[in-house]
Amino acid sequence: MDQVIFDLTQMPLREVNAALHAPGLAGDFLVENPAGAHNLAVGLTSPVNVTVQGHVGYYAAGMNQRASVSILGNAGTGVAENMMSGTVTVRGNASQSAGATAHGGLLVIEGNAAARCGISMKGVDIVVGGNVGHGSAFMAQAGRMVVRGDAGDGLGDSIYEARLYVRGTVASLGADCVAKEMRPEHLEELAALLKSAGFEGDDPAAYTRYGSARTLYHFHAANSY
Amino acid sequence: MCGIVGLHLRDAALYPRLGELLTGMLCEMEDRGQDSAGVAVYGDREWSPEGHSSVSLLEVAEDVAGLADAVSVSLGSPVAGQRLGDTTVLTAASGDLLEAVRAVRPDVLVAGFGSDVTVLKGVGHPRALAASWGLAKAQGWQGVGHTRMATESAVTPSGAHPYAVGPDQCLVHNGSFANHATIRRDLRAAGVRFDSENDTEVGARFVAHQLEQGRDVETALKELCSTFDGFYTLLVSNSDSFAVVRDAIACKPAVIAETDAWVAMASEYRALSDLPGVEHARIWEPEPEVVYAWTR
Numbered sequence: 001m002d003q004v005i006f007d008l009t010q011m012p013l014r015e016v017n018a019a020l021h022a023p024g025l026a027g028d029f030l031v032e033n034p035a036g037a038h039n040l041a042v043g044l045t046s047p048v049n050v051t052v053q054g055h056v057g058y059y060a061a062g063m064n065q066r067a068s069v070s071i072l073g074n075a076g077t078g079v080a081e082n083m084m085s086g087t088v089t090v091r092g093n094a095s096q097s098a099g100a101t102a103h104g105g106l107l108v109i110e111g112n113a114a115a116r117c118g119i120s121m122k123g124v125d126i127v128v129g130g131n132v133g134h135g136s137a138f139m140a141q142a143g144r145m146v147v148r149g150d151a152g153d154g155l156g157d158s159i160y161e162a163r164l165y166v167r168g169t170v171a172s173l174g175a176d177c178v179a180k181e182m183r184p185e186h187l188e189e190l191a192a193l194l195k196s197a198g199f200e201g202d203d204p205a206a207y208t209r210y211g212s213a214r215t216l217y218h219f220h221a222a223n224s225y
Numbered sequence: 226m227c228g229i230v231g232l233h234l235r236d237a238a239l240y241p242r243l244g245e246l247l248t249g250m251l252c253e254m255e256d257r258g259q260d261s262a263g264v265a266v267y268g269d270r271e272w273s274p275e276g277h278s279s280v281s282l283l284e285v286a287e288d289v290a291g292l293a294d295a296v297s298v299s300l301g302s303p304v305a306g307q308r309l310g311d312t313t314v315l316t317a318a319s320g321d322l323l324e325a326v327r328a329v330r331p332d333v334l335v336a337g338f339g340s341d342v343t344v345l346k347g348v349g350h351p352r353a354l355a356a357s358w359g360l361a362k363a364q365g366w367q368g369v370g371h372t373r374m375a376t377e378s379a380v381t382p383s384g385a386h387p388y389a390v391g392p393d394q395c396l397v398h399n400g401s402f403a404n405h406a407t408i409r410r411d412l413r414a415a416g417v418r419f420d421s422e423n424d425t426e427v428g429a430r431f432v433a434h435q436l437e438q439g440r441d442v443e444t445a446l447k448e449l450c451s452t453f454d455g456f457y458t459l460l461v462s463n464s465d466s467f468a469v470v471r472d473a474i475a476c477k478p479a480v481i482a483e484t485d486a487w488v489a490m491a492s493e494y495r496a497l498s499d500l501p502g503v504e505h506a507r508i509w510e511p512e513p514e515v516v517y518a519w520t521r
Binding site for chain 1: 473474475476478480493494495496497498499508509510512513
């Protein structure tokens with residue numbers, strides 16, 4: 001099937017999103033001239049391929065299910081927020097709260113992600129080619145996050161059972177987040193994640209795993225006022 | 226929410242297009258604030274003639290020519306006046322124009338003053354205000370703008386940004402300062418005069434006070450980071466400088482783009498998307514508590 005082209009200088013955003021929401025949709029779609037538009041390709045539920053040629057604004061590909069969305073540019077706040085399944089790829093950098101609260105699927109940011117990447121993630125896999133900002137994986141509940149560069153302050157603060165893999169330095173760990181041993185199953189898991197994101201050249205052994213020390217799971221009378 | 230835009234031109238060939246580009250940027254940020262707006266334009270020689278000082282005034286009910294005459298008598302030299310939207314701009318070739326204005330009309334609201342800057346602001350929709358100022362025709366080397374959605378103080382001309390409280394200085398803010406009352410009290414005790422109860426004015430007066438004491442803009446903004454509590458993305462300009470800083474939490478958005486021809490900053494990328502050559506610009510999000518500054 002030929003690729004369908006939507007030009008945002010010719011077609012209003014709502015019409016583009018409505019077209020991408022058509023029941024039973026299949027095929028390949030190209031969105032041109034996004035010019036930083038918000039809410040592009042949100043709420044997709046069909047297994048379509050959507051390529052966005054340029055920079056997008058807030059919440060691009062939010063709530064995604066089954067679709068594969070590639071953004072050939074930078075993304076604003078909350079890219080792939082609350083994604084359920086499918087794949088979202090950002091060729092450039094992502095602003096704050098990338099993949100926030102996402103339950104499933106794969107989010108790949110080839111450049112850097114800003115603050116609060118993967119905040120309250122609930123099962124998504126996030127692979128970041130560069131660095132993540134402060135407060136990343138805050139209250140991360142489930143899923144995996146891979147950072148090929150460095151992490152900012154407060155990584156994994158109040159983390160639950162998400163697993164974080166960082167190759168570079170961590171400016172500081174958040175409350176209850178600790179470095180953990182890389183056992184064979186973690187090396188295997190990380191290798192698979194890197195491969196799925198197109199970074200199979202990396203040595204998984206160069207990464208450190210971080211996770212919950214589980215000291216905040218139960219109430220301690222000593223912590224009360 | 227509020228919107229910030231700023232454009233610092235390096236290529237003089239673009240100076241005639243400053244107003245047109247700034248208008249496009251400001252109007253793109255209208256969704257982020259529609260109760261008031263303002264701009265500061267550096268180097269428009271219709272509004273601020275070379276070698277003249279200028280003062281921008283708000284809420285002037287009287288006839289502009291009458292006001293200019295009254296100030297002229299006090300100053301002892303000619304004063305020209307024009308009305309741009311709701312802002313009255315006075316200019317003079319010699320003497321301390323601001324002092325003369327304050328002597329003649331002690332309670333007048335000063336929106337900005339200096340030798341290069343024209344500050345225009347008011348209550349209303351950004352698009353309507355830009356049209357009332359004739360912003361699209363403005364020229365110059367630098368401009369900043371703000372679209373306001375008030376949270377911290379009333380919707381009044383004195384609450385609109387920019388705050389231009391030192392000579393050719395200008396500050397616009399997205400966010401809110403939590404401890405502004407304490408800092409205002411300290412600054413008042415140090416002799417600083419305030420025009421409003423607005424939190425951003427405290428930030429602007431703080432920066433102006435620091436600069437007055439001989440600090441450079443980078444040091445002043447670092448001092449601001451350690452003194453102020455709250456949320457902020459700030460764009461701070463002077464006749465020869467353009468600086469951006471964000472608070473440690475960095476939840477108020479900002480994006481910077483840079484080419485050989487210009488440096489631009491906005492709350493969102495879409496405000497930059499029509500700038501000439503943006504497709505080849507270096508684009509990044511400023512890091513928390515890092516001061517980014519450019520000089521001409």
